Structure formats: structure tokens, C-alpha cells
Amino acid sequence: MEVIRMSQDEHTENNQQATQEPEKKRYFDRRDILKGLATIPVVGFFFAKLYKSWLLVSMQKSQSERLLSDLGLNGAAPAVLPSGTLKKSGQLLRLGIIGCGSRGEYLLRAAGFAHPTWLESMKKAAIENKLDKRYEDFINQDDLNIVFNGICDVFDVRAESALETVRKGSNKGKENKTAKRYRRYKDMLESDDIDAVIVATPEHWHAQMAIDAAGAGKHL
Amino acid sequence: MEKDNSGMRSHPGQYSFMQLTSLVILRLLIGWHFLYEGFAKVFNPSWSAAPFLLDSKGIFSKFFLAMAHNPHILSLVDISNELGLIAIGLGLMTGTLTRTASAFGILLIILYYCATPPFIGYTYLVPMEGSYMIVNKNIIEAWALVVLIIFPTGHIIGFDRLLFPNKKTSIKS
Numbered sequence: 001m002e003v004i005r006m007s008q009d010e011h012t013e014n015n016q017q018a019t020q021e022p023e024k025k026r027y028f029d030r031r032d033i034l035k036g037l038a039t040i041p042v043v044g045f046f047f048a049k050l051y052k053s054w055l056l057v058s059m060q061k062s063q064s065e066r067l068l069s070d071l072g073l074n075g076a077a078p079a080v081l082p083s084g085t086l087k088k089s090g091q092l093l094r095l096g097i098i099g100c101g102s103r104g105e106y107l108l109r110a111a112g113f114a115h116p117t118w119l120e121s122m123k124k125a126a127i128e129n130k131l132d133k134r135y136e137d138f139i140n141q142d143d144l145n146i147v148f149n150g151i152c153d154v155f156d157v158r159a160e161s162a163l164e165t166v167r168k169g170s171n172k173g174k175e176n177k178t179a180k181r182y183r184r185y186k187d188m189l190e191s192d193d194i195d196a197v198i199v200a201t202p203e204h205w206h207a208q209m210a211i212d213a214a215g216a217g218k219h220l
Numbered sequence: 221m222e223k224d225n226s227g228m229r230s231h232p233g234q235y236s237f238m239q240l241t242s243l244v245i246l247r248l249l250i251g252w253h254f255l256y257e258g259f260a261k262v263f264n265p266s267w268s269a270a271p272f273l274l275d276s277k278g279i280f281s282k283f284f285l286a287m288a289h290n291p292h293i294l295s296l297v298d299i300s301n302e303l304g305l306i307a308i309g310l311g312l313m314t315g316t317l318t319r320t321a322s323a324f325g326i327l328l329i330i331l332y333y334c335a336t337p338p339f340i341g342y343t344y345l346v347p348m349e350g351s352y353m354i355v356n357k358n359i360i361e362a363w364a365l366v367v368l369i370i371f372p373t374g375h376i377i378g379f380d381r382l383l384f385p386n387k388k389t390s391i392k393s
Contacts, residue, residue, distance in 0.1 A: 036381040042248050043313050057263050
């Protein structure tokens with residue numbers, strides 16, 4: 001093992017220390033202070049860099065806050081509206097949905113409409129497992145006072161299923177026999193019995209459909 | 221400390237200059253890592269240990285999941301993690317209570333390791349930045365801290381030299 005080499009000075013100093021051992025012990029010599037604080041420059045360097053990183057973080061934070069306030073989104077909005085805050089205007093909102101695939105089906109359920117087959121399977125699941133609250137949650141969803149007057153999909157299987165869903169799948173047991181199926185979304189947008197549409201198509205269709213819906217005077 | 225006639229230090233606890241330097245640098249590097257991990261979490265107000273704990277796998281996962289599911293325990297875990305990382309980091313960097321800091325560092329890392337062990341067949345939501353099988357960077361860092369406990373340097377280069385002046389006489393460099 002390599003052994004530390006001491007300079008002549010150190011050697012004599014240590015010899016002196018040995019002779020003055022009893023009093024020297026109580027005090028720190030220069031060497032102790034220097035070696036005791038030897039890593040402080042590194043700590044200082046760390047905190048200098050940390051300050052820089054903190055400045056960057058706070059700058060990014062204020063930027064995003066400014067962006068949110070420019071967009072008028074800085075007010076703390078509740079993530080979920082407490083039930084009861086939604087007042088019913090009494091006026092029925094008539095909707096149409098474009099795209100009845102898995103996302104469309106999910107959005108219909110969120111609006112309070114589920115296919116009878118899905119309802120049946122959820123009912124069964126709830127009986128088998130008491131912790132399964134999907135059926136109960138669906139039934140207890142707020143009545144949004146809406147109706148789907150139109151569904152649009154090019155795929156017949158999806159369209160038929162969605163039509164059945166909006167006709168008799170309401171969680172409040174309401175039936176709607178007037179719902180129509182459209183093959184072209186533009187035909188649905190022209191219809192007078194629809195106030196607003198939900199777009200549940202693949203993404204690349206969203207912009208065009210949104211523009212067309214707005215052009216036809218439909219809410220989105 | 222025993223000295224032989226040549227003035228060379230031959231005590232078994234003596235480090236050569238290179239040995240001491242490399243051990244102190246190792247201590248500084250690990251301390252730096254801990255310290256920044258702590259501050260990075262403090263700077264990010266939305267940080268929480270919850271996603272990490274919820275992703276726990278293995279035989280201890282129930283313990284870590286229970287931590288994540290109890291909001292009181294979770295906030296305690298978050299705060300003690302942040303403060304613990306900072307305290308351990310400062311301890312290692314300045315050489316203050318170095319061995320205690322190393323021991324707590326090992327404990328923390330072992331907890332991280334047990335929460336998300338890199339065992340065969342375990343996959344995590346947050347992918348690891350490397351490829352690990354049983355041995356990962358956590359376990360290596362923990363073992364490096366074990367080395368720092370066995371080869372202490374805080375009483376030579378560090379505040380411990382000033383805090384415990386009697387200890388330095390036993391091993392002095």
C-alpha cells in the first residue's frame with residue numbers, strides 16, 4: 001500500500017504537536033480548519049448551480065402562468081362540477097354524434113346512454129361482485145336533459161348499435177323513437193332537429209368536422 | 221496514532237493521499253446526487269412519491285401501495301423523503317455526521333430498491349433509463365455508501381474533524 005509522504009515541515013510540526021499534546025488538543029489548528037472545511041467550495045458550487053436551476057424553474061413557471069392568464073384559464077376551476085350546480089334550463093338539448101366507435105360509445109355512456117347489452121352485462125357484473133359499481137354509477141349519473149336525435153357512422157354495425165343505444169339506452173329510462181341514422185355527417189349537420197354535435201371520429205377528421213359544424217350553426 | 225521512526229504513518233487506518241482523495245470525491249459525488257434529488261423535488265410543487273409507490277412490484281409492494289393509498293402517510297413520506305435527501309446530501313458533502321448520513325442514505329436507497337426491484341419479468345410504467353437485471357444503479361450507490369462507512373473520511377476532510385476533535389487523533393491524515 002502506498003503510504004502518504006510527509007514533508008519535512010509536517011514532520012516537525014507533528015513532533016511539536018506530540019510534545020504539546022495536552023493543550024493543543026483543545027484547539028483547532030489551521031490544518032484542522034482547512035481540512036474540516038475543505039469540501040465547502042464544492043458545496044458552494046452546488047448551491048450556485050442550484051440557484052441557476054431554480055431561476056430557470058421559476059421563469060418557466062411564470063411563463064406558463066402568464067400563458068394561462070392570457071387564455072383566461074388561471075382561475076381555479078373545480079375539476080368536477082358538484083352535482084346540483086347544474087341548473088336545468090328546462091329546454092331539451094338535441095344532440096347528434098359523428099362516429100360511433102369505441103370512443104363514441106364511451107361518450108354516449110358519459111352522456112347517460114348505454115347499449116342494452118352493456119347494461120345487462122354490467123348488471124350481472126354488479127351482482128357477481130359487490131365492489132363493481134359501474135352499473136350503479138351509470139344509473140346515478142345526472143340527467144343532462146339531452147336527447148340524441150342523430151347518429152352518424154359509415155359502419156353499419158356501429159351505427160345500428162348506437163341507434164339502439166340512443167333510442168332505448170337512457171339511464172333515466174327515457175325513450176327516443178325519433179333518432180335517425182346518417183351516413184354523411186354533412187347531412188346530419190343540415191338537419192333542423194339537432195342543436196349540437198359530438199365529434200368522436202379519428203383525429204384527422206376533427207378540424208374539418210368542427211369547421212363544418214360551426215358553419216352549419218351547430219354547437220360542438 | 222502510531223508512527224514509525226521514518227515519520228511515515230503506518231497505522232492501518234491511514235489512507236494514502238490517492239486513497240483519501242478518491243474516497244472524498246466518491247463521498248462528494250454521492251452527496252451531490254442526494255442533495256439535488258432532494259432540491260429537485262422541493263422545486264417541483266406537484267411532485268409526490270405516489271406514482272412511484274403505486275408502481276411498486278414484488279413482495280414488498282403491498283407495503284408501498286398502502287403508503288400511497290393513505291394521504292396522511294403519503295404526505296409524511298413526501299416530506300421526509302425531500303428533507304431526508306437534502307440532509308443526507310449535505311451530510312455527505314460537508315462531511316457532517318458522515319457515517320450516520322451514509323447509513324440513512326443506504327436505508328433510503330434500499331427502500332427505493334425494494335419498491336421497484338429490477339427483477340426478471342417486472343415492468344414499470346416509468347421505464348428505467350438503462351437495462352438492469354437484479355443489479356441497478358440504486359444498489360450500486362447503496363453499496364458505495366457501505367464502502368464510505370467502512371472507509372470513513374468525514375473526520376479527516378469534513379466538519380466531523382471539527383465536531384469530534386478527539387476522533388481525528390486516532391486516524392489522522
